[in-house]
Amino acid sequence: EAGVTQFPSHSVIEKGQTVTLRCDPISGHDNLYWYRRVMGKEIKFLLHFVKESKQDESGMPNNRFLAERTGGTYSTLKVQPAELEDSGVYFCASSQDSGTSRNLQETQYFGPGTRLLVL
Amino acid sequence: RKEVEQDPGPFNVPEGATVAFNCTYSNSASQSFFWYRQDCRKEPKLLMSVYSSGNEDGRFTAQLNRASQYISLLIRDSKLSDSATYLCVVNMSPDNFNKFYFGSGTKLNVKP
Numbered sequence: 554e555a556g557v558t559q560f561p562s563h564s565v566i567e568k569g570q571t572v573t574l575r576c577d578p579i580s581g582h583d584n585l586y587w588y589r590r591v592m593g594k595e596i597k598f599l600l601h602f603v604k605e606s607k608q609d610e611s612g613m614p615n616n617r618f619l620a621e622r623t624g625g626t627y628s629t630l631k632v633q634p635a636e637l638e639d640s641g642v643y644f645c646a647s648s649q650d651s652g653t654s655r656n657l658q659e660t661q662y663f664g665p666g667t668r669l670l671v672l
Numbered sequence: 673r674k675e676v677e678q679d680p681g682p683f684n685v686p687e688g689a690t691v692a693f694n695c696t697y698s699n700s701a702s703q704s705f706f707w708y709r710q711d712c713r714k715e716p717k718l719l720m721s722v723y724s725s726g727n728e729d730g731r732f733t734a735q736l737n738r739a740s741q742y743i744s745l746l747i748r749d750s751k752l753s754d755s756a757t758y759l760c761v762v763n764m765s766p767d768n769f770n771k772f773y774f775g776s777g778t779k780l781n782v783k784p
Contacts (some may be wrong), residue, residue, distance in 0.1 A: 557715075584770060595676070596716070596759070596774040609771055644715060648770065659704075659770060663715040 555579070557664035559645050565670045571633040574667045578627070578647030584608075585628050586648075586661060587620060591641035602628060635671045642666045673698055678760050678775035686783055689750045693778045695760030696742045704763035705736055707745050709756045710777065716759055719745075750782045 558577045566572050578585045587599040599618070600610040604625035613620070617636070622628040632639055646661040678695045685691050697705075705722035720727065722734040722743050733746040743762075747754055760775035 586770070586772075588772075588774075595674070595776040598771050598773070601770055611771075660706075660718050660721070661770070661772065663717070665715050 557645055557647050557662055559643075559664040559667050561667060562665065563668045563670075565672065566635055567672050568637055569634045571631065572635055572669060574630045574632075574643055574645075574669070576628045576630070576645030576664060578645070579662055582647035582649050582662075583625070584648040584659070584661075585622060586646040587628070587630055588644040588646065588663075589641050590644070590666075591638070596644065599630075632669075635669075637671050640669055640671045642668050674775075675699065675764055675773040676760055676762050676775040678758075678778045680776055680778060682779040682781050684781045684783060685750055687750055687752060689782075690746065690748050691750060691780065692744055692746045693758055693760075693780075694742055694744050695762075695775050695778075696740075697760075697762045697764070697773075698741070699762075699764040700738070700741060702741075702762045702764050705734075705743050706761040706772075707732075707734060707743075708759040708761055708774075710759055711756050716761075716774075719758070747780075750780075752782050752784065755780055755782045 560575045585602040588596050590596045598612040601608045602622045619631045644666045645664040648659045648661045675698050707719040708716040709719045710716045722736050726735045731748045735744045757777040757779045759777045
């Protein structure tokens with residue numbers, strides 16, 4: 554079974570440009586998450602989709618970041634315009650839907666990440 | 673104060689040694705606890721979930737102390753392949769049990 558995939562693996566852009574990151578979750582996983590790790594800091598939550606709906610976007614840093622998951626399959630995260638402080642590794646993760654019973658130990662499977670460098 | 677705190681290390685230990693990591697979390701309402709392992713320039717991978725009663729998986733033992741709000745990971749008989757960064761992960765949001773908070777990681781180097 555294929556794991557979480559992300560594209561591109563690396564991106565180098567100039568300040569002010571736009572970048573779009575893509576994540577394909579594990580097939581059948583309803584939950585999709587975006588996380589970010591900036592240099593020297595811990596991994597931080599950005600947002601969580603359940604199917605195509607945004608369940609929680611409390612971690613999105615500002616309105617330059619836009620995440621979508623049309624159709625409830627793959628997701629994109631667009632940064633426009635990019636700033637220097639946006640540099641870091643962007644991870645996507647997915648987990649299965651637990652249905653009506655809330656599984657408090659739901660495993661999240663991470664993709665390899667996209668390394669973004671804004672110059 | 674950070675939501676999840678870990679000693680960054682590095683912990684440098686010889687093969688065969690026993691090593692323990694601790695992690696403290698700030699929110700007493702946290703419900704889910706995990707240890708993830710991250711190799712250099714790779715994605716985090718689940719090592720084990722941490723249950724209230726404590727749990728063991730081979731050479732790895734995880735413990736949870738709710739009263740003191742800390743989690744521990746014990747690795748026995750360390751192998752070279754155990755060298756990695758170990759991430760403590762906690763859920764803290766009562767509104768979203770899937771919102772993970774990560775510690776900054778503890779680096780382990782196992783030497784021959």
